[in-house]
Amino acid sequence: MKKVLMILILLLGIGGAGAGYYLFFMKSPEKPADATTIEKPEVKKTATAETEPQKPVNTKFFVNEHKLPVRNERSDDAYPVRYLYKGNQVIVLEQKEGWGRISRYFVYEEGGPEVAEWVSMQGLSETRPVISKAEKEEILTAYINKSDDLKLYQEKFIQVTGKLIDEKICTPEDFDELKGWVRSVKYKNRNVYFIYCGGLKVADKIYLDVNSGEIFYQ
Known part of the structure; x- marks a missing residue:
């Protein structure tokens, strides 16, 4: 009788252990009925328009005419205060109505209007002009066309004038002053x-x- 009772107790113990294993390990806990799933709000990516970088404004130019007048007003009727010559480099500080300002504003006399030096943009180029040998000779001839005895010594005058300008001993303005070589007495x-x-x-x-x-x- 005792053996039968012990076997019965043993069987009950094994059955209880199996039920416990099933409850704790095999069966997943159910979610409460009132539990709600919280969804994260969707973050919308806003596309930012890519703006192209602005191209820097060019201010460096080269004179593209044999002789370009510099004026104190934006008008072809204004008196030239000086001249620029082909190949000269200038910095244009401002462009307005087809004219380029190449100096700061200044006042000649107290209470007077502000003025500046202007050149026509049509006489300027963004690239340095290429001057051929024939064109250079034509330019130099224009510098000295009032020289004394030009017909006799034109070739020599042109050669030496070009040499003095290239070596920066003289400038075209110097020859404009006298319009050429003067015979010495x-x-x-x-x-x-x-x-x-x-x-x-x-x-x-x-x-x-x-x-x-x-x-x-x-």
């Missing part, structure tokens, strides 16, 4: 001509002996 027994470069003082006087090609100062 100081050297009566020689074919000597002179030009002023950098000013009108005696020290600015440059002589040329057209026969020997010698360039000298007084």
Whole structure:
């Protein structure tokens, strides 16, 4: 009788252990009936319009005419205060109505209007102009076309004028001042001509002996 009772107790213990295993490990807990699922709000990605970077405004230009007037007003009727020459580089600070401002504003006298130096944009180029040999000769001839005895010594005058400008000893403005080479009366027994470069003082006087090609100062 005791053996039967012990076997019965053992069977009940095994059955209880199996039921516990099923409840704790095999069966997943059910969600409460009133539980609600919280969904995360969808984040919408807004497309930002990509703006193209602005192209920088070009301010560096080159003179593309043989002789470009610089004026204090934006008008072809305004008197030229000076000239720029082909190949000269300029910085345009402002563009307005087809004109480029190449200087700051300034006042000539107290209480007067502000003025600045202007050039026509039609005479400028964004790239440095290429000057051919024939065109350079034409430009130099225009600088010295009022030289004394031009027909006799034109070739020598052109050669030396180009040399002085290329070496930055003289500028085209210097030749515009006298319109060319002037025969010297100081050297009566020689074919000597002179030009002023950098000013009108005696020290600015440059002589040329057209026969020997010698360039000298007084």
